[in-house]
Amino acid sequence: METDCTRDELPANGGAAVIAPLPSGTRLLHIGPHKTGTTSIQGALFEVKDAMPEHGVVFPASTRHPMEAVLAVCARPGMLGNTKPTERHWERLVEQVDASGKSTSVISSEFFADAPDDETIARVVEELGGDRVHVLITLRPLARIMPSQWQQYVQNGLRMGYEDWLTHMLRKAPYEKPNPSFWRRHRHDRLVERWARVVGPERVTVVVVDDRDKGGLMRTFEALLGLPENLVQPVPDTANRSLTLAETEMLRNLNVEFRGNGLPDELYSQLVRYGAVMHMKNTCAPGPDEVKICTPQWALEAAAEIGAEMAGRIGTMGVRVLGDPGLLSVVPKPVARTAAEPLIAPEVAAHALYGALAAAAAAPVKHSAPTKARTVHQTSSKELVKVLGHRCLKRLGRR
Structure with a gap:
């Protein structure tokens, strides 16, 4: 990974930069943002958490990603349909960090x-160690973030198509609909500025991720x-692959139907996100001929212009x-558009449907409701969907 020459770490030609370790006892706080390698590094660090202490480093969280704790302290709601995180989630993480004592520790959440x-x-900085906290921010070009972030928003209930979403994010002031969190996360200069203002610029490191160097972020x-x-x-x-x-x-399109029928958010969380989508991800590997999420040229150029300004x-x-800040302003070659329709393979649809059914079956009915006199054929499909949704939700509650 290359580096700019603002510090002593100089790049070896084509190799990794020479990076001095942070002082012993530092609490390295990796704040993301989303879609910059966060899940990959969290999984990798959690995998070796038992091996790190012999080198003076602790991974204090009890899970790969302490999402609930961070959502709670940032006063953010949980994922659509999930139980709202509580202050106790944050307090437990702080206790785990405190227990790491004088060791170096690393906490990561986008x-x-x-x-x-x-x-x-x-508050976050003070409760995690005050002057011992060093903030790490990982960045990738917006052109690579946008399609990944869009499909992630769809996994949380978004109903807007990609090009329409790009138009709202890049061309329709104040650029906050339908996802106000996007620019909060991905106006990277302002993100760096906010955290540097609180902890001081000398305690902030920005890493520009080079996607060509697969192991660069780990190193x-x-x-x-x-x-x-x-x-x-x-x-x-x-389970973390993009759709x-x-x-x-x-x-x-399922989100459109779901919202149109007024089904409860809890049902979406259990049956769709953790049922259909999770099973589909775990069992279906995308083939080389899959139609890509294609970002139009105008959006690539707009993203590069913003990237240059941020850098x-x-x-x-x-x-x-x-890393190389110039990567943030590169206009990537557009993916060749294809006339092929993005058709879902029958086996993929089957796996998704099975995932939803399996999630519903995991909540057995203990008490059956009395049968109503009206038959299924006398009930509208919209009402049937509502009844099924509320019954599934009731079963989940009993679970």
Whole structure:
């Protein structure tokens, strides 16, 4: 991974930068944002959490990603239909970090990027160690983030198509609908500025991720934490793969039906996200001929222009930058458009349907409701969907 020459870490030609480890006892706080390698690094660090202490490093969270704790402290709601996180989630994470004592520790969650104001950031930093906290922000080009973030929003209930969504994010001021969190996370210069304002620029490191260097991010974390090289390795995670265009469009149309019939959010969480989508991800590997999520040229150019502006501003903030900021303003070659329709394969649809049915079956009925006199054939399909949804939700509650 290359680096700008604002610090002593200089790139070896084509190789990794020479990065000095952070002081022993540092609490490295990785705040994302989303779609910048966060899940990959969280899984890799969690995999070696038992091996790190012998090198003076602790992974204090009890799960790969302490999402509930971070959502709670940032006053953010949970995923659509999930139980709202509580303050106790955050308190437990703080207790685990405190228990790491004088060791170096690493805490990672992309939802820290959603912190709404300076007061929240100051609280996070103070309760996780105050002056011991060093903030790490990972960045990727917007052109690579946008399609991935769109399909992730669809997994949380979004009903808007990709090009329409791009128009709202890039061309329709104030650029907050339908997802106000997008620019909160991905106006990266402002994100860096918010955290540097609270902790000081000398305690902020920005890493520009180079997607061509598959192991670069792992090696950077190892260097900053003082871990042996190649200790941190990627962990295969099919559940975290992005949806294909066909899968995303299938889910988006399901979202339209779901919302149109007024079904409860809890049902979406249990049957769709953790049922249909999760089973589909785990059992179906996308083929090489899958129709890609294609970003139009105008959006690629707009993203590159914003990236250049962000890189320029970050370069004036006095924070350490590892990697090549020029990557943030590169206009990628557009993916060749195809006349092929993004059709869902029958076996993929079957796996998705099975996942939903299996999730429903996991909540057995203990008490059957009395049968109504009206037959199914005398009931509208819209009402049937509502009844089925509320019955499934009731069963889930009993579970």
